[in-house]
Amino acid sequence: MDWSDLTPARSAALAVTRALAFARQRRDESLAELGAFLRIPTVSAEPLHARDVRRGANWLARHLRAIGLENVRVMATPRHPIVYADWLLAPGRPTLLIYGHYDVQPADPLHEWRSPPFNPTLRGDNLIARGASDDKGQLFAHVKALEAYLHAGSLPLNVKCLFEGEEEIGSPNLFAFVARHRDALSADAVVMSDTRMLAADRPAISYAERGALNLELEVRGPRHDLHSGNFGGVVHNPLQALCELIASLHDARGRIAIEGIYDRVRAPSPGERHHMARVGPSDRQILAEAATNEPWGEPGFSAYERLTLRPALTVNGITGGYHGSGHKGIIPARASAKIGIRLVPDQTPRDMYRLFLRHLARMTPPSVRVRVRPLSGAAPAVVDPRHPALHAAADAYRRGFGRAPAFIRSGGTIPILHAFRESLRVPIVLMGFALPDDRLHAPNEKLHVPTFYKGIDTCIHFMDALSSRLFSTRHSANRSAHRLGN
Amino acid sequence: MDWSDLTPARSAALAVTRALAFARQRRDESLAELGAFLRIPTVSAEPLHARDVRRGANWLARHLRAIGLENVRVMATPRHPIVYADWLLAPGRPTLLIYGHYDVQPADPLHEWRSPPFNPTLRGDNLIARGASDDKGQLFAHVKALEAYLHAGSLPLNVKCLFEGEEEIGSPNLFAFVARHRDALSADAVVMSDTRMLAADRPAISYAERGALNLELEVRGPRHDLHSGNFGGVVHNPLQALCELIASLHDARGRIAIEGIYDRVRAPSPGERHHMARVGPSDRQILAEAATNEPWGEPGFSAYERLTLRPALTVNGITGGYHGSGHKGIIPARASAKIGIRLVPDQTPRDMYRLFLRHLARMTPPSVRVRVRPLSGAAPAVVDPRHPALHAAADAYRRGFGRAPAFIRSGGTIPILHAFRESLRVPIVLMGFALPDDRLHAPNEKLHVPTFYKGIDTCIHFMDALSSRLFSTRHSANRSAHRLGN
Numbered sequence: 001m002d003w004s005d006l007t008p009a010r011s012a013a014l015a016v017t018r019a020l021a022f023a024r025q026r027r028d029e030s031l032a033e034l035g036a037f038l039r040i041p042t043v044s045a046e047p048l049h050a051r052d053v054r055r056g057a058n059w060l061a062r063h064l065r066a067i068g069l070e071n072v073r074v075m076a077t078p079r080h081p082i083v084y085a086d087w088l089l090a091p092g093r094p095t096l097l098i099y100g101h102y103d104v105q106p107a108d109p110l111h112e113w114r115s116p117p118f119n120p121t122l123r124g125d126n127l128i129a130r131g132a133s134d135d136k137g138q139l140f141a142h143v144k145a146l147e148a149y150l151h152a153g154s155l156p157l158n159v160k161c162l163f164e165g166e167e168e169i170g171s172p173n174l175f176a177f178v179a180r181h182r183d184a185l186s187a188d189a190v191v192m193s194d195t196r197m198l199a200a201d202r203p204a205i206s207y208a209e210r211g212a213l214n215l216e217l218e219v220r221g222p223r224h225d226l227h228s229g230n231f232g233g234v235v236h237n238p239l240q241a242l243c244e245l246i247a248s249l250h251d252a253r254g255r256i257a258i259e260g261i262y263d264r265v266r267a268p269s270p271g272e273r274h275h276m277a278r279v280g281p282s283d284r285q286i287l288a289e290a291a292t293n294e295p296w297g298e299p300g301f302s303a304y305e306r307l308t309l310r311p312a313l314t315v316n317g318i319t320g321g322y323h324g325s326g327h328k329g330i331i332p333a334r335a336s337a338k339i340g341i342r343l344v345p346d347q348t349p350r351d352m353y354r355l356f357l358r359h360l361a362r363m364t365p366p367s368v369r370v371r372v373r374p375l376s377g378a379a380p381a382v383v384d385p386r387h388p389a390l391h392a393a394a395d396a397y398r399r400g401f402g403r404a405p406a407f408i409r410s411g412g413t414i415p416i417l418h419a420f421r422e423s424l425r426v427p428i429v430l431m432g433f434a435l436p437d438d439r440l441h442a443p444n445e446k447l448h449v450p451t452f453y454k455g456i457d458t459c460i461h462f463m464d465a466l467s468s469r470l471f472s473t474r475h476s477a478n479r480s481a482h483r484l485g486n
Numbered sequence: 487m488d489w490s491d492l493t494p495a496r497s498a499a500l501a502v503t504r505a506l507a508f509a510r511q512r513r514d515e516s517l518a519e520l521g522a523f524l525r526i527p528t529v530s531a532e533p534l535h536a537r538d539v540r541r542g543a544n545w546l547a548r549h550l551r552a553i554g555l556e557n558v559r560v561m562a563t564p565r566h567p568i569v570y571a572d573w574l575l576a577p578g579r580p581t582l583l584i585y586g587h588y589d590v591q592p593a594d595p596l597h598e599w600r601s602p603p604f605n606p607t608l609r610g611d612n613l614i615a616r617g618a619s620d621d622k623g624q625l626f627a628h629v630k631a632l633e634a635y636l637h638a639g640s641l642p643l644n645v646k647c648l649f650e651g652e653e654e655i656g657s658p659n660l661f662a663f664v665a666r667h668r669d670a671l672s673a674d675a676v677v678m679s680d681t682r683m684l685a686a687d688r689p690a691i692s693y694a695e696r697g698a699l700n701l702e703l704e705v706r707g708p709r710h711d712l713h714s715g716n717f718g719g720v721v722h723n724p725l726q727a728l729c730e731l732i733a734s735l736h737d738a739r740g741r742i743a744i745e746g747i748y749d750r751v752r753a754p755s756p757g758e759r760h761h762m763a764r765v766g767p768s769d770r771q772i773l774a775e776a777a778t779n780e781p782w783g784e785p786g787f788s789a790y791e792r793l794t795l796r797p798a799l800t801v802n803g804i805t806g807g808y809h810g811s812g813h814k815g816i817i818p819a820r821a822s823a824k825i826g827i828r829l830v831p832d833q834t835p836r837d838m839y840r841l842f843l844r845h846l847a848r849m850t851p852p853s854v855r856v857r858v859r860p861l862s863g864a865a866p867a868v869v870d871p872r873h874p875a876l877h878a879a880a881d882a883y884r885r886g887f888g889r890a891p892a893f894i895r896s897g898g899t900i901p902i903l904h905a906f907r908e909s910l911r912v913p914i915v916l917m918g919f920a921l922p923d924d925r926l927h928a929p930n931e932k933l934h935v936p937t938f939y940k941g942i943d944t945c946i947h948f949m950d951a952l953s954s955r956l957f958s959t960r961h962s963a964n965r966s967a968h969r970l971g972n
Contacts, residue, residue: 044812045810045811045812045813045814046810046811046812047811105814105815105816106808106810106814108808108810109711112710112711112819168814169812169813170813196716210715212715212815214813214815216813221778222776222777222778223777223778224598224777224925224928224929224930225595225598225925225927225928225929226776226927226928227898227926227927227928228798228800228802228826228828228927229696229698229828229896229897229898229899230682230775230793230896230897230898230922230926231772231775231776231793231897232793232798232799232800232826232828232897233783233784233792233793233796233797233798233828233897234769234772234773234776234781234782234783234789234792234793235773235776235778235782235783236740236780236782237800237801239732239801239802239803239804239823240732240733240735240736240800240801242729242804243728243729243730243732243733243801243804244729244732244733244736246725246726246729246730246733247726247729247730247732247733247734248733249726250726250730254722283720286717286720287720287721289716289717290708290712290717290720290721291708291709291710292707292708292709292721292853294722294852294853294854295720295853296720296721296722296851296853297719297720297721298719303720306719306720307716307717307718307719307720310719311719312714312718312719313718314714314718314723314726314815314816314817315723315725315726315729315807316714316725316807316808316813316814316815316816316817316818317725317806317807317808317809317814317816317818318725318728318729318804318805318806318807318821319804319805319809320803320804321801321802321803321804321824322592322594322802322803322824323803323805323824324531324532324592324594325531325532325533326530326531326532326655326861327531327655327656327700327702327802327824327826327861327862328531328591328592328654328802328803328824328927329591329698329700329800329802329826329899329927330800330802330803330927330928331800331802332802332803333928335804337725338807338808338809338813338814340714340718340813340815342714342715342718342719365782366780367780367781367782368780375812375813376813410715410716411715411716411717411718411719412713412715412716413715413815436716439710439711440713440716441711441712441713441714441814441815441816442710442711442712442713442816442819443710443711444710
């Protein structure tokens with residue numbers, strides 16, 4: 001074969017073939033490398049793990065360097081570092097920004113794990129570990145796709161990688177980072193894999209994410225804990241008052257009872273509701289994924305609609321008083337709850353915070369004092385499914401999974417989405433590989449290994465498809481002239 | 487002085503004088519010994535402390551032996567041991583059973599202690615330590631009174647000591663123990679010091695204790711924790727459901743909303759209400775002790791009445807979901823609460839348990855499952871204030887504190903009270919030395935040292951007064967023929 005004969009299209013096809021072959025042949029090694037990555041407990045929420053988060057960043061940076069990326073940096077922020085790397089040797093070609101997060105959720109309750117959360121364990125087709133799916137495994141699919149191309153010498157387009165260590169705590173430092181490095185981070189598209197497919201054989205591209213407002217609500221009563229015999233009945237118990245306040249947040253039918261909360265919620269078009277009913281998961285499917293039989297929630301909407309078109313308020317944790325074995329007869333001096341509110345267009349974290357405070361001011365009796373501390377906020381985000389970058393992703397799924405992806409809304413939150421849209425003004429491709437039963441944020445989180453392998457293939461196809469789609473539609477604009485540190 | 491000239495009355499007076507002199511001269515040593523006792527973390531509720539509880543029992547037994555008591559035994563139970571000792575060398579004289587508990591409440595929240603809970607620290611007039619007042623300090627007042635008499639060779643009456651290590655977990659094994667050793671424990675009166683005075687200069691004898699039913703309420707929802715983005719709004723959150731159930735336990739005015747809970751509550755006579763208003767603490771005083779300004783509770787009753795004549799339901803602890811720093815977006819699979827209900831005549835733990843279950847059955851929505859586990863129960867108890875043993879206690883307070891005690895009701899619970907009454911059929915003297923601001927069950931529990939010293943004097947006077955009152959009124963019945971192990 002005379003290599004000089006190759007047309008660009010044939011040359012690209014060959015590159016894909018060789019990248020796929022390399023990736024497939026190295027699957028076992030890729031899984032082992034992911035295992036090493038998962039062993040580092042990069043729990044961003046827990047100060048005790050700050051050093052581990054840094055270790056995780058360094059591990060990732062070393063790995064990116066090893067596979068051939070350039071300009072690899074571990075960049076400090078006020079809390080956890082950002083890992084950056086790029087490869088900008090395809091002049092004239094589009095530039096893709098790959099975003100992911102290497103931090104993970106806390107692992108507790110620890111006793112519910114069947115194997116230790118940071119000791120990745122293969123059970124059948126699944127790799128069990130905290131972060132296996134969210135997001136180390138999904139991030140790693142892109143890394144392995146990059147490796148496969150770079151092994152042969154080049155990528156079909158320019159790439160910038162931005163991997164943060166604070167997604168699970170609301171990306172407090174990434175917003176400023178993106179704004180500060182706006183030019184350096186410029187790209188023709190952003191891709192991130194931190195969303196779910198509908199099933200192992202039903203790939204999906206999310207075109208909407210809910211926002212979030214996360215709060216801590218503290219109720220204080222007496223100055224110190226009191227003996228429940230000597231004071232039970234004459235002092236408003238802060239734990240009881242906290243329960244009463246939390247109970248006031250929903251009505252009996254499951255609607256949120258905060259006044260004004262639904263005022264700015266955008267009504268879905270009949271067309272979208274129809275589309276959602278057709279492609280989205282059924283109520284039964286969603287309940288099955290939740291491992292429960294009992295429906296619950298706001299009347300008048302399907303479960304999928306409640307999860308994506310409607311705000312939700314969840315109590316994520318409560319603590320107060322005595323938790324040990326046996327009993328302790330006290331009225332605790334204080335009690336607190338962590339509360340998360342998922343937002344939909346056109347709600348904003350700021351408005352929601354105001355509504356929440358107003359509700360509390362109305363509901364708090366004079367017998368206790370409350371304090372609300374906002375922990376993090378993120379605006380909801382919707383992307384335009386007609387952009388060529390999303391068509392490229394659809395192409396890639398078709399080739400990687402043998403099936404066209406469904407376009408779906410997601411109930412989750414990717415805090416940085418909004419910043420990417422506002423700061424970088426770039427289309428965002430939410431090309432997720434998580435499965436509905438991956439137990440994200442829960443004990444025994446897992447990665448479906450066959451899906452991980454198909455994910456790598458899909459990422460390989462995506463870079464190829466994106467390059468030709470954007471190149472041919474002139475959507476790219478020489479973003480590769482900018483890089484971090486220039 | 488010719489000792490053979492002494493009449494019995496003069497001889498008794500001399501014994502009291504010598505005992506008082508000895509006790510007063512040894513005050514510093516007594517406090518140091520109590521300090522050693524307090525260093526042992528005899529936390530009965532926490533399995534991790536089981537060995538410490540045993541250590542505490544052995545320490546106490548050694549001490550009782552050292553001061554001259556006989557037949558000292560550390561008797562195993564299925565959980566924590568009972569310490570028994572006696573001195574039965576006053577034939578024809580009455581027999582007094584001294585009850586106390588050497589176990590203590592858990593010390594958490596640890597970070598709120600100004601000095602470590604098991605490192606007794608003297609601050610001004612107060613000795614700070616877990617158990618300083620409840621009940622090691624109060625128990626020790628009797629021990630030091632016994633020592634003072636025994637130093638001179640004899641007690642004015644027969645004594646049996648019964649010190650348990652499970653009071654703070656509801657005395658699960660003492661009931662059977664008392665029933666089994668009914669004859670051996672027979673006495674003419676029981677005295678225990680585990681109640682409060684009205685102030686440092688206002689001694690008090692409690693003639694009523696509330697009962698208690700302690701429960702654990704667990705709410706279960708999905709099989710495992712769920713991602714709050716992927717499931718928030720379609721699954722009934724067990725933490726939220728728990729709050730809703732707890733909120734349903736009171737009405738907006740502070741009355742308990744469990745149907746039927748007030749049905750069997752005995753209405754107080756106008757005479758008793760009048761007595762209570764006259765001698766008992768005022769609303770303002772009780773709120774000041776609680777270090778709060780805001781009144782709360784069932785309308786139509788004074789704070790003192792609410793605390794003693796009316797049942798109270800307190801949530802003593804809640805746990806569920808994420809408590810760490812930052813935030814975790816989950817719907818927890820389960821949540822649980824510890825709940826205590828204080829009972830008044832004629833309520834029983836069994837009836838209350840039934841009413842509680844019925845309330846839950848009515849209020850629990852189909853979207854969650856609940857499980858209730860009773861932890862411990864105790865019947866309320868009232869003693870007859872006209873018995874000569876109570877007059878003897880009043881004499882003793884007058885001499886020890888220079889002031890007649892008030893007869894008051896207490897809001898607390900002494901689980902074994904009921905068993906003593908039913909099994910031993912003996913009058914019970916609740917001769918407490920705790921002060922309202924002793925922070926029982928709370929961080930920085932303390933013992934007011936001057937009150938401790940007056941307590942020792944009072945215990946010395948009490949034995950003398952009881953001996954002559956019961957002897958002269960023929961209330962005693964040669965209980966000293968029986969002892970444990972006979």
